[in-house]
Amino acid sequence: SSTCRVFICTLSMSMAVSRPANKLFTLLFVLEPTRMLLGLKKRGFAVGRWNGFGGKVQPNETIEEGAKRETEEECGLIVSELDKVGTLIFEFVGEPQLLEVHVFRTEQYSGVPTESEEMRPQWFDHADIPFKSMWPDDQLWFPLLLSKKYFDGYFKFEGHDKILDYTITEK
Secondary structure (H helix, E strand, C coil): CHHHHHHHHHHHHHHHHCCCCCEEEEEEEEECCCEEEEEEECCCCCCCCEECECCECCCCCCHHHHHHHHHHHHHCCEECCCEEEEEEEEEECCCCCCEEEEEEEECCEECCCCCCCCEEEEEEEHHHCCHHHCCCCHHHHHHHHHCCCCEEEEEEEECCCEEEEEEEEEC
16 A cells, blocks of 8 residues: 555656646847837737747757748748847746747848738837737837847746736846
8 A cells, every 4th residue: 555655646746747848939030220020910829919920940940940931931031140039938827838939130131021921021110119019028028139138038928918927037
């Protein structure tokens, strides 16, 4: 009977700490000295919100390759150089998997922003970024992005609009 108690204890402890691997995403912001290119999400997750360009990292590509591919697919720009500025971890209450978002910025691109099935790109002056139509966490870390600073962040959401807890660390 003591063997059974040990087994049950071990099983319940492993269940408490197990969590699926993080889902890997990219988020890329195309910047010019006084303006930023954002895309209005037209379908799927985060529809109706302005954001940078990005998405899921495919199994056969690096995170940087994923950021470049997603940007080309979503707005037609070819990105030559990336600067990784941060990593954001998102937890959504009731969802077992965390979202791990690798944030990049670039000023090196070619092409003309073009609307896709998924995103409608538009330039915004840095003073006119439409935070009210973006994810609520963006206004908390965008100042670091625009100042060319590096950061890590964690955000716990209830639904898609309410931040329950967060931390942001400048690196």
